Amino acid sequence: xxxxxxxxxxxxxxxxxxxxxxxxxxxxxxxxxxxxxxxxxxxxxxxxxxxxxxxxxxxxxxxxxxxxxxxxxxxxxxxxxxxxxxxxxxxxxxxxxxxxxxxxxxxxxxxxxxxxxxxxxxxxxxxxxxxxxxxxxxxxxxxxxxxxxxxxxxxxxxxxxxxxxxxxxxxxxxxxxxxxxxxxxxxxxxxxxxxxxxxxxxxxxxxxxxxxxxxxxxxxxxxxxxxxxxxxxxxxxxxxxxxxxxxxxxxxxxxxxxxxxxxxxxxxxxxxxxxxxxxxxxxxxxxxxxxxxxxx
Amino acid sequence: xxxxxxxxxxxxxxxxxxxxxxxxxxxxxxxxxxxxxxxxxxxxxxxxxxxxxxxxxxxxxxxxxxxxxxxxxxxxxxxxxxxxxxxxxxxxxxxxxxxxxxxxxxxxxxxxxxxxxxxxxxxxxxxxxxxxxxxxxxxxxxxxxxxxxxxxxxxxxxxxxxxxxxxxxxxxxxxxxxxxxxxxxxxxxxxxxxxxxxxxxxxxxxxxxxxxxxxxxxxxxxxxxxxxxxxxxxxxxxxxxxxxxxxxxxxxxxxxxxxxxxxxxxxxxxxxxxxxxxxxxxxxxxxxxxxxxxxxxxxxxxxxxxxxxxxxxxxxxxxxxxxxxxxxxxxxxxxxxxxxxxxxx
Numbered sequence: 001x002x003x004x005x006x007x008x009x010x011x012x013x014x015x016x017x018x019x020x021x022x023x024x025x026x027x028x029x030x031x032x033x034x035x036x037x038x039x040x041x042x043x044x045x046x047x048x049x050x051x052x053x054x055x056x057x058x059x060x061x062x063x064x065x066x067x068x069x070x071x072x073x074x075x076x077x078x079x080x081x082x083x084x085x086x087x088x089x090x091x092x093x094x095x096x097x098x099x100x101x102x103x104x105x106x107x108x109x110x111x112x113x114x115x116x117x118x119x120x121x122x123x124x125x126x127x128x129x130x131x132x133x134x135x136x137x138x139x140x141x142x143x144x145x146x147x148x149x150x151x152x153x154x155x156x157x158x159x160x161x162x163x164x165x166x167x168x169x170x171x172x173x174x175x176x177x178x179x180x181x182x183x184x185x186x187x188x189x190x191x192x193x194x195x196x197x198x199x200x201x202x203x204x205x206x207x208x209x210x211x212x213x214x215x216x217x218x219x220x221x222x223x224x225x226x227x228x229x230x231x232x233x234x235x236x237x238x239x240x241x242x243x244x245x246x247x248x249x250x251x252x253x254x255x256x257x258x259x260x261x262x263x264x265x266x267x268x269x270x271x272x273x274x275x276x277x278x279x280x281x282x283x284x285x286x287x288x289x290x291x292x293x294x295x296x
Numbered sequence: 297x298x299x300x301x302x303x304x305x306x307x308x309x310x311x312x313x314x315x316x317x318x319x320x321x322x323x324x325x326x327x328x329x330x331x332x333x334x335x336x337x338x339x340x341x342x343x344x345x346x347x348x349x350x351x352x353x354x355x356x357x358x359x360x361x362x363x364x365x366x367x368x369x370x371x372x373x374x375x376x377x378x379x380x381x382x383x384x385x386x387x388x389x390x391x392x393x394x395x396x397x398x399x400x401x402x403x404x405x406x407x408x409x410x411x412x413x414x415x416x417x418x419x420x421x422x423x424x425x426x427x428x429x430x431x432x433x434x435x436x437x438x439x440x441x442x443x444x445x446x447x448x449x450x451x452x453x454x455x456x457x458x459x460x461x462x463x464x465x466x467x468x469x470x471x472x473x474x475x476x477x478x479x480x481x482x483x484x485x486x487x488x489x490x491x492x493x494x495x496x497x498x499x500x501x502x503x504x505x506x507x508x509x510x511x512x513x514x515x516x517x518x519x520x521x522x523x524x525x526x527x528x529x530x531x532x533x534x535x536x537x538x539x540x541x542x543x544x545x546x547x548x549x550x551x552x553x554x555x556x557x558x559x560x561x562x563x564x565x566x567x568x569x570x571x572x573x574x575x576x577x578x579x580x581x582x583x584x585x586x587x588x589x590x591x592x593x594x595x596x597x598x599x600x601x602x603x604x605x606x607x608x609x610x611x612x613x614x615x616x617x618x619x620x621x622x623x624x625x626x627x628x629x630x631x632x633x634x635x636x637x638x639x640x641x
Contacts, residue, residue, distance in 0.1 A: 047454065050508040056639040058457040058502070059416035059449025066360050066410040081639040088332055091410045093358035098329060120604060219602060221555045249511055 019155045022064045022095075024073035024083060025052055026271040027134040028105065028143075030280050032072055034169045035148055039158050045086075048273035049247045052078055053124065053219070057085035065090035068101070070154055072147065075104030076111060076131035100154055106131060108146040109139045112200055123217030134270065135202035137177040137284060144170055176281055184288050186295055191237065193230065195222075195244040195253060198269065202287065211239045214252045222252035234260045241294050245269035265290050309387060309614065309624060316341040317628070320348070320381060322637075330356045334368075336379065348379075348401055360410035370400040371408070371420055372445050372463035373519050374498040378640065384515070384550045385594055386610050386628050390564035391521045391544035394590075395494055397429030400465075402441055416449040416459070430492040430523075431467035441467040449641075454507045459641065460499040467492045469527065476531070479579040486581060488538060490527010496520070502641070511555055518547035529573050531581050536574025543567040556600050564592040566616075582618075590616035603637075606630045 018041040023029035029044035036042070045061050046052050052074075055061075065071065065086040073079050087096055094101035111129025118127045133139045148166035152159030188207035195214045203210055212233060216226040234256075242257045243265045244250070250264075257264045267287050268277035276286040310317070318341070324334040336349035351366030369377050375392060376399050388398050404424025411417035426440020427433040434440060443466070449459030469488050476484045497520045504513035522543045529538035548562035568587045578585040592615060598608035607629050614622040 047507065049506045051510050054509050054639075056457075056502075056509075056641045058451070058641045059447075059459045060414075060451040060457065062418075063410065063414060063416040063450070067412055067414075077636070080636045085638045085640065088353060088355070089362075089410075091357065091360040091362045091408070093356040096329070096355045097326060120602075124602070247508060 019070060019151065019158065020068050021070045021072060021151075022061075022068035024071070024079050025134075027140075027280065027283070028072040028074070028147075030271040030283075031140065031144055031147060032070075032151070034280065035144065035151060035162050035166045036158075037161075037165055039155075039161060040151075048268060048270045048277070051247055053081065055079070055082045057082045057089060061086055062089045065095060066092050068092065068095055070101050070103060070151065071095040072103045073105070074131050074133065075106035076128040076133075077126045078106075078131035100150060103147060103150050105139075105143045105146075106133060108142050109133050112204060113197070123215070124219030130197060130200050132198040133201055135199060135287075136205040137173065137180065138205070139201065140280060141170060141173055141177070144173065172281075176284070180284055180288055183292070187291055190291075190294070191239045192265075193234070193239045193242045193256065195242075195248040198245055198248075199243060199267065202267075206291075208291075211237065214242070214244075214256065227252060227256055230256060231259055234262075238262070241265045243267060243291075246273035263294065265294065267291075309612075309622070310626060318380060320379065324635075326355070327352065330354065360412060362408050364406040364408070365404070367401055367403045368406065370402060370422055370443060370465075371406065371447075372400065372422075372443050372465055373496040374459070374461065374500055374517060375519065376400055381630050381632065382637075382640070384548065384558075384560050385562055385596055386608065386626050387594075389519070389546035389548075389562065390566050390590055390592055390616055391519065391546050394542075394544055394566055395430065395521045395523050400428070402426060402428065402431075404439065404441070414450070416447065418447040420445050420447075426467045426469075429472065430465070430469065430494065430525075432469045432472035434468075434470045441465070455505060456501060456503045457507075457641065458499070458501045461497070463494075463496040463498075465494040465496070467494075469525075474584075476581040476583045479582060484531050484581055486532075486584065487530045488525070488527060490525060490538065492523065492525045495522040500641075509552070511552075513552045515550045516548075518545065520545040529576070531573075531576060534576075536576050538571075538573045540569065540571040542569035542571070558598050558600070560596045560598075562594045562596075564590070564594075564616075566590045586618050588618035592616055604632045 018039055021032045021040055021042045023032055023042060023044045025046055026044045026048050029042045032040055032042045043064055046055055073083050113130040115125050118125060148162055151162045184206045191209040191211045193212050194210055197213060197218055212230050214222040216223055239262060241263050242253045244253045246266055246268050253264045267290055268274040268283055271277055271279060271283050274286055277283040319339040321337045327333045332353045332355055334349055334351055338346045338348050340346060347367060349368050351364055351368040353364045354362055371377055392398060402424030404422060406420060406422040408418060408420035422443040423439045424441045431440040443463060445461060445463035447459055447461035451457050469490060469492055471487045471489055474486045476486050478484050500517035502515050524541045526539040529536050544566035546562060546564045548560060550558055550560035552558040566589060568589055573585060576585060592612055594610060594612040596608055596610040598606050600606040610626040612624040614624055
């Protein structure tokens with residue numbers, strides 16, 4: 001009898017599954033996790049050691065897209081090679097473009113480097129602007145605000161929870177941002193060479209100067225001719241370091257750094273890129289620490 | 297040769313000397329919140345326009361269902377869904393030429409369903425006119441071709457992704473014509489009417505260090521075909537009962553050993569199997585009825601300065617015709633203009 005009642009109770013309770021979130025990149029998975037805590041089931045389609053431009057719509061991603069309630073991507077055509085394919089192959093009405101279950105971070109942020117003309121002769125240029133927007137904490141703040149609203153709209157039952165966790169996160173984030181800006185002040189004006197234009201937001205926020213890229217044009221691998229030209233340029237105006245993201249290949253950076261007698265700095269770029277960058281806070285802590293080490 | 301004579305067009309190798317391949321025009325976009333559409337038109341070098349794909353696809357059915365309708369590349373097998381500009385070799389595998397006439401793009405409907413599992417489990421059913429090989433165009437209500445398929449796929453760790461599948465295809469042919477020749481070299485006009493059933497088993501594995509394909513990556517794929525046909529055959533209007541049980545497979549490996557450079561090898565083999573055509577012998581129809589197992593080995597190297605341009609050199613040793621070895625050298629370019637293409641797996 002008791003077993004029967006217990007079973008009936010189980011049947012009577014409306015089942016509430018966790019909100020399933022598929023993030024296109026690890027930074028958005030980390031953000032969704034901050035807002036949702038253990039009420040959300042979050043996975044990231046890519047890792048910090050993968051170039052998001054090169055991802056294919058492989059079976060495990062299609063399966064995850066099929067099961068997702070919310071897909072959180074950067075947008076600005078960063079995932080144009082694969083995210084639309086996940087949407088159309090998934091059989092999931094919730095994550096289609098224009099639906100609440102599809103969220104683009106680039107929609108709530110002003111992008112840097114909008115090109116005046118879009119021509120593939122200029123390399124792989126994103127028409128809406130530079131999409132690697134997560135490395136300015138002010139952008140994370142704006143995206144977080146919008147994502148809290150969106151998660152609450154999709155999962156009304158947990159909306160108060162997302163709001164309170166989200167507000168707590170934003171308070172800590174704003175305090176951390178003030179601290180980082182203070183700590184990062186000595187970096188202002190420092191000139192560096194980067195691999196690709198994927199650290200632009202970080203340098204713009206810190207007031208650092210990008211003196212050149214190892215790629216001759218965005219998306220083209222570094223060539224000896226271009227690196228030699230960069231080397232000559234650095235004789236005239238030296239850089240403090242060669243900076244690359246953890247997923248960029250190391251050899252070109254090491255080649256230039258050796259000949260220019262400057263160090264290579266590897267930044268995590270996103271959550272999981274280094275052992276220290278375990279979440280959004282430590283991502284910034286670690287990135288700043290690695291850059292500040294140049295001043296010692 | 298397993299009915300490669302009996303296969304309807306586009307199965308010969310590229311012409312000698314300079315030649316233009318197909319130019320494909322692709323228009324793809326969301327139609328409205330409920331549907332997405334795609335048009336793929338091929339401009340052939342002999343100034344013909346072919347509609348390779350023109351289909352709609354639902355966006356809003358949900359629960360893992362998608363309905364596709366119109367003319368589209370069938371989802372049977374693996375390679376069939378890949379457009380020619382994305383192939384790793386200039387030509388289709390012999391098994392595709394022999395059993396699907398190059399590639400199958402029928403007019404009809406496809407309903408597919410993705411299971412709510414972590415592993416990708418995709419089940420699909422297609423029904424169509426059967427206007428091309430292995431069917432044939434006919435004036436009838438109902439379907440000339442139907443297919444069922446299942447694909448399963450997932451990840452093995454961070455570096456490896458795989459997919460495998462099983463498909464079954466059934467077509468009715470009615471006066472499916474083909475050209476052959478007899479022992480004296482005289483042309484023979486053949487036609488087959490009856491039933492064609494095809495099984496395809498496919499598998500592909502892709503590896504890249506930490507799942508990042510930028511510097512190096514490896515792709516291994518293979519498909520195995522098994523076909524049985526039965527019905528009536530006519531050779532120059534003389535009839536016979538026809539049954540055949542034939543098979544074929546290919547396996548290929550492509551390795552990107554440094555950024556922009558890839559090398560690949562493919563081996564094709566078709567098994568003549570058993571063919572019976574009444575009292576006809578290979579003297580009556582040399583291509584159809586000579587017991588010969590076509591094989592071919594192809595080696596290629598391509599250079600892709602960006603994902604929008606590619607130049608390829610391909611060498612092949614083609615033993616698909618009985619008693620003849622054709623050595624082929626081919627240089628090919630492939631360029632994409634306009635909107636960014638999709639990275640299909």
